[in-house]
Amino acid sequence: MRIRLTYLLIALSTLAFHAPASAQKTTKKGLSLTILHDTRLDTIQARSLRLLTGFTAGTSYGEVWIRDLNTFIKGSLKTHPKEEVKSMLLLFLKMQGDGGDIVDGMIDKKKMGTGAGYEYRYADLAPEWAAHKNTVETDQESSLLQAVRKYIDVTGDRGILEEEIGGKKVIRRLEEALLYILNDRWEEKYGLVKGATTVDWGDVQPETGWGVRINDKTKWAIDVYDNAMYVMAIHDFLAIKPAAYHTQKDWAATAAEIKKNVRKYLWKADVQKYIPHLYLDGSPFPASFNENALLYTGGSACAILAGFNTPKEIAAINQQMVAAAAKEKHATIGITVYPPYPAELFPNMHPYVYQNGGDWTWFGGRMIQALIENGMVKEAVAELQPIIERTLANKGFYEWYDVRTGAPKGSGDFRGEAGVLYDAIVMLREWAEKNK
Template sequence: MNIRGAVVLCFVSLFSFEIAYGQLSLSADAAKKVEAIMPLADSVKHMAERLIKSGFTAGDGYGEVWIRDLNTFMNVACKVNDKAAIRKHLLTFFQFQQPDGGILDGYVPNPKGSGVPYNYYHSKLAPEYAGHKNTVETDQETSLVQAVAKYIRSTGDKSILQDTVASGTVQKHLEEAMQFLLKHRFSEKYGLIWGATTADWGDVQPEHSWGVEIDADTHKAIDIYDNAMFVIAINDYLGFTSVSGKERKYWSDVRGKLKTNIRKHLWDKSRQKFVPHIYLNGSPFPASLDESAIYYHGGTTIAIEAGLLSKAEVKAAYLKMQENVKAANAATIGLTIYPVYPAGTFKNKGMGPYSYQNGGDWTWFGGRTVSELIRYDLIPEACEALEPMLLRVIKNKGFYEWYTPDNRPQGSSSFRGEAGVLWTAITAMQAKTKK
């Protein structure tokens, strides 16, 4: 008997009873799908809790606490870790905040660094750490706002907003972080924020053999991921702060304009997808590449989370993702993009076709897609998408950073981002389908 079958037989009768009295009205077929998958999901959920309890770095091979990763396992961290430790890690990001409001990617204990040649910088407020920023990204500030929101929602501890760092409150520093995006990463022409050209949500630009820092060769571009992350951050900021009516109106107006301009400039109505990039100073790719045909799975998911698509568009996006999975011979909707960028378009050798962020399969985003399907009550689709992700965690006895199209695990073998998004999706499924 296979792993899934053995687990299901142990728990199926109990879970059938729970579905019958659950909060969501499910069809018989949908109920069977949930009934079959949830015992397996429960095993993975416990695995995730054990991993997250062991630390806050992204995973083995990483010395840093990264904000884009921490944001995605904050919910489970608040369940299994000491609240004071979580709070300390969050406050450390503010201790490294730059005078312009910018937030770093991650920090690592001194003096050894991580063995990676980042341009480290230091803070007198946290002398035990060295920090760095991948400047090609435009999601560090929004990830921190979202992480604080998750911390508050999970713990009920709003007092962190009044903690003082460098003579300013955390709430003030959050507002300054969002202002950084409007002052230093904003295109007046399009009314949207920009970053370097990357593959979807990635952190590698094509112009250099490593590609993590903006320089004279960078091609600045607007994409859906960065802007959707900003919309979510504003939603969160207005949700957990007590601000004046004037400030609330200001940020509500910023959000409204972002949403309008996203649909105006980034949504391709004829193809029913987001365009990969709007370039501000030309494209780094050859004219022979039809980039407009590339579908960005991760950015689309974050757009769904930001409320930028209707339920019908969400369903259509999911079906397109599954169509891409089939065409790529991939394993799950965590497939980053399809079709992929051809060999040689990225100088970083790790960005070849179907590798890393260029068509690698990342549960780190696929799991978030599942959460959104659940939020829109697309339960059969959520089960279909979630099952192969759960099965490979059990098969590999752990959470890996990403997978090849033939489902071979790659990167960190204890990737907390994958564990975090699966835990969140499973918890959402349980809440939706049972009392």
């Protein structure tokens, strides 16, 4: 019951977080000292860095996934020479498709599996590697752009943008990745990015079968996660591009238009939340199912990071996440969706399993980062507590957790979780140093 009780207390305490400025000033120093003196945070960071000595998603994975690498690259730069990290980023560009698309995962050819599943891609520029692309998700290109920005921020190495791969400079290839989304995953009617129907940020379709590839059952939809990730990627591209580089589009205008359309079509001001999907060719779910009653947490966190919401809206979104977590015995704000989809409507993933209501620190940690970025440090500290306690109790960085039993699931050495926690703690410590 410990995590649930913690979240009940957090749900109550969030109501008192909006104290007058004079009261907030008196508590900043105390909060800063609490953060700086919390030795558990040292333990988490030390364990994170011990795990971030590899690039695969976890020790049970053979692949390097770009959506995962993007979330632990800063920690990786503490444990690897920058040239090794840069080489891994460039490898994704060596596997880039002719249309600009970026693969999902890459694996050493000697470790490839056989049989049904992924369709592999090969490239003369990287003869020792095989790659595959999950086609139901629309975040690989955005993830690579974000990862390159983080690499440059940490290392100061802007020379990576001038390197040539197959006769094209890296900066050109990065823009082509952005253009791929506009050419292949753009819905003109709404002016937004589209993808297949999945759970929030997830990468599996509802129907049974190989759920990570577009097929004749695919229902195209628009969600906030894909659009938030794309806008963050555009912002990162504009931040790193050389002054002399002439872009092929007015990317600032594109990002602004997406934000406007997200607010118009996906954000519901009356309930202060994002709808799960805007369907383009019909929903995979019956009309009797009220999908809009579900809370998507990961996409909402990314929307905040992309700058889509006001401070008052961010507080409302956060309170909904805390309230949802309080309803399950072992949940944190990392619970993917609440309530989960019924089994009969999502046969590929039953309720409370994996992305359908499993609890992922991989995204809960990003919400902690979003809170810190927006000055909600007291909330961030409070909501981080059950995540830290769980991580220490299980002595590992697990992929996801069962909110009914508290049992850790999936890879026991999931680098995505280690990476987001490492970054969140860095952000907390930086805030604390400035305010102590």
